[in-house]
Amino acid sequence: MNDNVLLAWVVDDDESVRWVLEQALSQAHIRVCSFESGVDFLAALQNDVPDVVVTDVHMPDMTGLELMAELALKEPDIPVIVITAHSDLDSAVSAYQSGAFEYLPKPFDVDDAVELVKRAGRQRGKTVQEPEAVSAKPIIVGQAPSMQQVFKSIGRLARSSMTALITGESGTGKELVARALHENSPRSKEPFVALNTSAIAAELLESELFGHEKGAFTGATERRIGRFEQADGGTLFLDEIGDMSTALQTRLLRVLAEKEFYRVGGTAAIKTDVRVIAATHQNLAQAVQDGSFREDLYHRLNVMRIAVPPLRERKEDIAELTRVYLDIASKELEVPTKTMSKAASEKLMQYDWPGNVRELVNICRRLTVTAAGREIVIHDLPPEIAGTDSKSSSDWTSELRRWADQKLLVEDKPLLEEALPAFERAVILSALKATHGKRREAAKLLGWGRNTLTRKIRELGLEQDRLAS
Numbered sequence: 001m002n003d004n005v006l007l008a009w010v011v012d013d014d015e016s017v018r019w020v021l022e023q024a025l026s027q028a029h030i031r032v033c034s035f036e037s038g039v040d041f042l043a044a045l046q047n048d049v050p051d052v053v054v055t056d057v058h059m060p061d062m063t064g065l066e067l068m069a070e071l072a073l074k075e076p077d078i079p080v081i082v083i084t085a086h087s088d089l090d091s092a093v094s095a096y097q098s099g100a101f102e103y104l105p106k107p108f109d110v111d112d113a114v115e116l117v118k119r120a121g122r123q124r125g126k127t128v129q130e131p132e133a134v135s136a137k138p139i140i141v142g143q144a145p146s147m148q149q150v151f152k153s154i155g156r157l158a159r160s161s162m163t164a165l166i167t168g169e170s171g172t173g174k175e176l177v178a179r180a181l182h183e184n185s186p187r188s189k190e191p192f193v194a195l196n197t198s199a200i201a202a203e204l205l206e207s208e209l210f211g212h213e214k215g216a217f218t219g220a221t222e223r224r225i226g227r228f229e230q231a232d233g234g235t236l237f238l239d240e241i242g243d244m245s246t247a248l249q250t251r252l253l254r255v256l257a258e259k260e261f262y263r264v265g266g267t268a269a270i271k272t273d274v275r276v277i278a279a280t281h282q283n284l285a286q287a288v289q290d291g292s293f294r295e296d297l298y299h300r301l302n303v304m305r306i307a308v309p310p311l312r313e314r315k316e317d318i319a320e321l322t323r324v325y326l327d328i329a330s331k332e333l334e335v336p337t338k339t340m341s342k343a344a345s346e347k348l349m350q351y352d353w354p355g356n357v358r359e360l361v362n363i364c365r366r367l368t369v370t371a372a373g374r375e376i377v378i379h380d381l382p383p384e385i386a387g388t389d390s391k392s393s394s395d396w397t398s399e400l401r402r403w404a405d406q407k408l409l410v411e412d413k414p415l416l417e418e419a420l421p422a423f424e425r426a427v428i429l430s431a432l433k434a435t436h437g438k439r440r441e442a443a444k445l446l447g448w449g450r451n452t453l454t455r456k457i458r459e460l461g462l463e464q465d466r467l468a469s
Contacts, residue, residue, distance in 0.1 A: 006121040009050040011041045011067060012083065013059045021054060024110040027332070030117060038062030042070055049075055052105070052120040054084045054113070083108070105199060112194075119230070123220040141175050141321050143316035146307075150177060153306045158184045163256070165301045166279040168308030170356030174279040175239060179306055182235040187275055190234030193227050206248060207264050216265025228261060228272050235275045241280035241301070242293060244307035245396075253297045276301070309311040311353040312358065318348050321357065325364035338368055341377045351385045425460050428453070 008030050010021045018034040027033040035041040039061055039062070041053075045439070053071065055064040062070075068080050079101035101120050104113055107136075154177070157164065164181060166174045174193060182192045190396055200208050207216075211226030244252070256276060257262045260269045278301045287293035311318070320338055330337040340348070353359055363382065371380040378386050384402045404415055427446060435441035443453040 004117070005031055006015065006031075006052065006124075007031045007048075007050045008052045008054060008117050008121075009041065009044075010039070011038060011053065011054065011055040011059070011064070013037060017056070017083070020110060021113060022435075024114050025117060028114045028118070030121075032115070038070075039066040041067065045071070045074060050078060051079065051118050051124045052079055052101075052119065054081045054083065077124075079123050081116050081120060083112075107145060107242055117192075126430040140173065140180055141324055142314060142317045143320070144309070144317050146309035147317060150306055150308060153304070154180050154184060157181055159185060159186065161185060161275045162303050163275065163301055164277045164278065164304045164306060165284075166306045166308060167284075168279075169310050169356055170279065170281050171356035172276070172308040172310055173357050174308055177306060178277045178279060180233070180238040181277055182237075182275075186236070187234050187276070190238065191223045191231050192235050193231035194237040194239065196239040198243040202245055205244070207253070209248070209253070210261050210263055211266075212264035213266045216263070220265065223263070226263065228274055229270065230253065231274045233273055235277060238276060238278045240280055241278040242280040242284055242287055246292070246294065249297050253294060253300060255295075256300050267461045288462050297307060311356045315349050318360070319345055320362060321360055322348060324394060325361050326368060332365075333368055335368065336374060338371055338373075339375050341375050343378050344376050344381055347378055347381055347385055347387065350387075421460060428456060428460070428462065 008025055010018055012018050012021075012024075012034070013036055017037075018036070022032050022034055033044070035044065038055075038059060041055075053067075055067050057064040059067075064084075068082075071078060071080065072171055081101055082103045084103050084105060100315050101123070102116050104116060140151075142150070165177075166177050168174050174284075178194070179192060182188060187286050195208065197205060207224060207226065209226050209228060211224045211229055212220050214223050236251075251261070255272065259273070260271050262269060284293055284298050284302070288295045293443060311321075319340075322345070326339070327337050348360075353455070355362075363385075366382075367376050367380055371377075382405070384405075400419075404419070407415060407418075430441070430443045431442040434445065439453055440450050440459075443450045446453065447457075
C-alpha cells in the first residue's frame with residue numbers, strides 16, 4: 001500500500017454522518033475508517049495510526065474533547081477536526097483550547113469536510129493523488145444569453161488577478177463562478193480557499209480570516225493560520241460578504257489596500273499576495289446607502305462585477321442542467337443514470353425554481369433514489385413541481401409543508417425564525433382588518449389578551465395606522 005496515501009479516521013455515534021463522510025472521502029481518493037465510539041477508536045490506535053481524525057463533540061461514551069486529550073498523550077501531532085453544532089460556540093472555543101486543527105459546524109457541506117481533511121493531511125506531508133480527468137466540481141452549464149455574459153466575463157478576466165464581486169440569489173452557483181475565475185487565472189496552480197462568512201460565528205470570524213497568535217485570547221493555546229495565509233499566492237473566496245460586521249469590513253479594506261495584515265494578538269505585519277473574490281445575494285449598493293456596508297470597501301471589491309442569473313431567467317438551460325446533475329448523482333450513488341420523460345421535462349420548465357440551481361441539484365439526487373424506473377415521469381416529481389396535489393391546494397397546512405420542504409432543499413437556516421413571524425403577521429393583519437382596526441376585538445378573535453396583541457404589533461414592527469387602513 002502506498003505510504004503517502006492520506007488515511008482519515010472518523011469517530012461519530014451517528015451512523016448517517018459516518019456513512020456520508022465515508023462516501024465523500026472515498027470518492028476524493030482518501031482512505032477512511034470509521035468508528036462508532038471513542039473506545040473503539042482508541043482500541044484501533046494500538047494497531048495503526050491515522051493521518052487525520054474527524055470526531056464529533058457529543059458522543060455517549062466519550063466526548064470528542066476527551067478523545068482529543070487521550071490522543072494527545074499517544075500521538076500529539078495528529079491533526080483533529082471537531083464536528084460541532086453551528087450555534088454551539090462553547091464547543092467551538094473548547095475545541096480550539098484542546099488544540100483542534102479545525103472545527104466543522106453542523107450542518108456541514110461534504111465538500112468543505114473533504115477540503116479540511118486534505119488541508120490537515122498536507123500538514124502531515126500527505127497529499128491526495130486524483131486522476132487529472134476527474135474534476136472536483138461540475139462544469140458550469142449554460143446556453144442562455146445571461147449565462148453567456150457570465151462566461152464572457154470569466155474570459156475577460158482569464159489573464160488577470162483583478163478583484164471581483166459576484167452577485168446573485170442564493171443557490172445560483174456563485175462559488176462555481178469563483179472557482180472558474182480562479183482556474184482560468186494565472187493563480188490556477190495555487191490554493192483556492194473558500195469561506196462563507198455567514199456560516200462562522202461573528203466571535204470567531206476574525207481569527208478565521210487572519211489567524212491568531214498563541215495566547216491572543218483565552219483558549220488560544222497554539223498559533224493558528226488564517227484563511228489569508230492559507231490562500232497566499234492564490235484566491236480567497238468570501239461568500240455572503242454582505243453579512244460581515246463593519247469592524248471586520250474595516251480590517252478587510254486595510255488588507256486589500258496595504259497587502260498586509262496582523263494575526264489576532266500579533267505584532268508583526270504579514271505580507272499577503274491574495275486575490276479576493278467576494279459574493280453576495282444582497283444589494284450592496286443599497287447596503288451602502290443604509291450604512292450597513294462601507295462604501296470604500298464596496299468600490300474596492302466592485303472592480304469587476306459578475307451577475308449570476310436565477311434559474312427562472314434561464315429556463316432554456318434546465319434540460320441540460322438536469323442531464324448533468326442526474327449523471328453526477330448516479331456516479332455518486334453508483335447506480336445507473338436516469339433520464340427525464342418529455343412530460344416531466346416540461347413540468348421542470350414550468351416551475352419557477354425559487355431555490356435556483358441548488359434546488360435542481362438536490363431534486364436530481366432525490367429522484368435518482370426515489371424514481372421507480374430508469375425514466376423519471378411526472379408521478380415521480382415533487383408535488384410543487386408536478387402540480388398534482390390539487391385536492392390539498394386550498395389546505396394551508398399542505399401549502400406550509402410544501403414551503404418547508406422547499407426551504408430545506410436549499411437552505412439550512414432555522415425554519416421557525418422565518419415562519420413564525422410571518423404567520424403571526426398574517427393572522428394579526430387579518431384580525432385587525434375584520435375588526436376595522438379595533439385591537440380589543442381583534443385580540444379576542446386571535447385568542448389573545450389586548451396587551452399581548454399590542455406587544456406583538458410592536459415586536460413585528462406593524463404600525464397601527466397601516467393596519468387600520
